[in-house]
Amino acid sequence: MDRIEEIPKFAFVGNSHMAFWALDIYFPQWKCLNYGAPGEGLAYMESFAADTSDCLAVIQFGSNDIYGLNDENVDDYVERYVKAVLAVPSLKTYLFCIFPRNDYDDYSTAVNKFIRMLNQRIYEKLQGTDIVYLDVFDRLLLNGRLNPDLTIDDLHLNGKGYSILAEAVKQAVNL
Template structure:
């Protein structure tokens, strides 16, 4: 092999090696960018709390046939395992979460094929979105659960009232009741259960002060009332 051919061969090999190195670096960088985008989107939607909780859920798989409580801060802020001792219950609530957030993290719940799902979500949506837009996302949640986990028993829990004296006028109970009407209709048309928490909690269309400090989140008495309302369904 003469020098000219060897020189061409070495140059060709060098370019190929360079291409492989650059391509590999690019893929690694893109993976990091994609992960960063997912993290940024999660943080932008509901703050670092959402990302912290979902990253924890990624590490802690749900055992099969467990009962999942899925929702926002109302679900997150209590100890379901202590409220229902002897039951295989697990908390998948995230403070500040929305229907969009639940849709984004629903795959891990469906993968577990839970025995039951108790869903309470939507109040955070209503502060900035319409009832119809929120119900559209809610419908997608139900459809995905029924398609991916057909044996899972689904319970739609109505939104609770707020106390406008404490919480302000950012959200009215009129809008919450319209949402609940839509949830009841959705439950009837998809064959899932509907639990009317609103009527249990409301006094004069307000969340009583004995059940809340800030007008939207519950005190211990509020969670006991919630438990007593749904305990006949938790199996």
């Protein structure tokens, strides 16, 4: 008798980057649940209560929290961030880095330098866990800023941007 392989089930959890992702287009062969919530960040992740224990979880959040962070509270944020990710029940968890963004008032790259540092601290804190870290930060950048060819508004991704994310997930999951 032939063995029928079960179609993988994924839970995409996080902010608007997850909420606006047309999962059925990028992953037509997978069962995808979308728990993305526009405008949300750490507080949403800390209160996330959906039962995703039978899913592979793909998580991305943090860009909505950036402007509330500074040198004095970043370590506490990283601690809470990693704890929230680890609390999401799943068969396996894939965590995207915090994506770059562009400031609307100038062409500064300061926010993305800060996000790079924050991502590095999160990555270091994840060492020793089973979380698979998906670092697409540099692939989304152009001259220190979120590549305008990958966005619709200097923050949210377009189809080209989501193709980068989909490729990273497929490569990591290896299905």
